[in-house]
Amino acid sequence: MRREKTTMPLAIVVRALRIWSGLFLLAFVTSHLTNLSLGLVSIEAMDRARPYLSGVWTGQVIGTVLLASLVCHFLLGLWAIYVRPTLRTNTQDIVQLMTGVLVMPLLATHAIGISMAANAGLEFGYVGTIRLFWLGAPTIGLLQVIMLSVVWVHGCAGLFTWLRSKESASRLLHWLYLLAVIIPVVALLGYAEAGREMLAAGHNGAVIAQSPAIPENVVVPFAQIKQITNIVIIGSLILAALTFAARLVRLTLQTTQDVFLVRDGGPQMTSSSALSILDGFELNDELHANLCTGRGRCGTCAVRIIKSEFPLPSPSELELRTLYRIGAPSGARLACQVKPDGGRVEVLAVYPADYTFEDARPLDEPSASEAPA
Incomplete structure (x- = not known):
């Protein structure tokens, strides 16, 4: 990237x-x-x-x-x-x-x-x-x-x-x-x-x-x-x-829209436009890698955007720096930084949900979660 x-x-x-x-x-x-x-x-x-x-x-x-x-x-x-x-x-x-x-x-x-x-x-x-x-x-x-x-x-x-x-x-x-x-x-x-x-x-x-x-x-x-x-x-x-x-x-005063998340071809999860993609996973008790607990530092929450009903907000400089540092593939975003405006968003996880740096592998090697359904 x-x-x-x-x-x-x-x-x-x-x-x-x-x-x-x-x-x-x-x-x-x-x-x-x-x-x-x-x-x-x-x-x-x-x-x-x-x-x-x-x-x-x-x-x-x-x-x-x-x-x-x-x-x-x-x-x-x-x-x-x-x-x-x-x-x-x-x-x-x-x-x-x-x-x-x-x-x-x-x-x-x-x-x-x-x-x-x-x-x-x-x-x-x-x-x-x-x-x-x-x-x-x-x-x-x-x-x-x-x-x-x-x-x-x-x-x-x-x-x-x-x-x-x-x-x-x-x-x-x-x-x-x-x-x-x-x-x-x-x-x-x-x-x-x-x-x-x-x-x-x-x-x-x-x-x-x-x-x-x-x-x-x-x-x-x-x-x-x-x-x-x-x-x-x-x-x-x-x-x-x-x-x-x-x-x-x-x-309380914030106006929000419903967001529907689909990760790795799994079941649809309901979230909100006030939440990041990572927050949406956690709201639905769906385990997702995030070693820095959603601070945009580690890059382990990265996802490939497959489809989004509405255009996603542009990445911040903070997100771009992390994606660049980890050598993220094209179309990848940090789940902790992206807040969809609404609609359906389909993604593929770049890292396994239980990933740690001790499991380090090249990003171009597909994880088990990226296997076709």
Whole structure:
């Protein structure tokens, strides 16, 4: 398939921003979890590693980039929810969607509070932090654990969805699945062991070195930090609720036509012009390959258009790039990107319904689903 060279469209820029801002936030959480895991050694080991792990995020420049990534990723996630034609999808996609809504309110307290305090000149150490979370305010400590867990689940779900769309990463996923479990488990064990060390020191009357006191020339605006984080938390939750409400209004007011899909000469399926061909298959509980869960990245949902009662919308640059990359045959379209305007549409699947990149084969070799009826 030939592809004309064009300027990069907004959809591709938005997709890139969402991916890279998500990867940046995942790196933030990974460094913190790695730092927590050192609690299995000692609180002192956590503090020695802090400048190279969690401490690197407290700088003014990287802190600003972190906040920008958080806001960008959250808003793009809400936009993705708003434009989705249906929330009917797989479990992993639902988990990613729901945890994505919670990322901003959960991460705001840590990212905003730590950044503002660090900019004011206050240095944080794990001795004082563990003492606060286990002895002074255990509720805050529990919230921090929940925050890291939710962001980790969201980040891993997004990372795996992104990597599944890349044939070169198919064998790497097995190891990443293992790391996705090991990293948070070891981090929680380290956090618990650090807390046990702190509690034991308190019960035995031992003195664990205090964190440096706040210097007299450092004024930390705690009241302002609390006010700003509360505004961000409440505002982000309201914005998420408004997004779902706006989406419901949009779908209610949307005028649609019936679409009748036939794949591989099988029975006719009823869908809607508001849905993509892939959404139509899922609406009818018809399994169809889509390793990237309908994001237009992997190309495994590709179909050959045999017949369409009405002209189909022209492919976007995003779709053209993916079709070009996978070497799709003439007349192929991505089922996740095509929304028929109505009528009957007959297609042949390019890939088997249970296809993975481990089953890689040339596209000019017919699949079992393409065999004549």
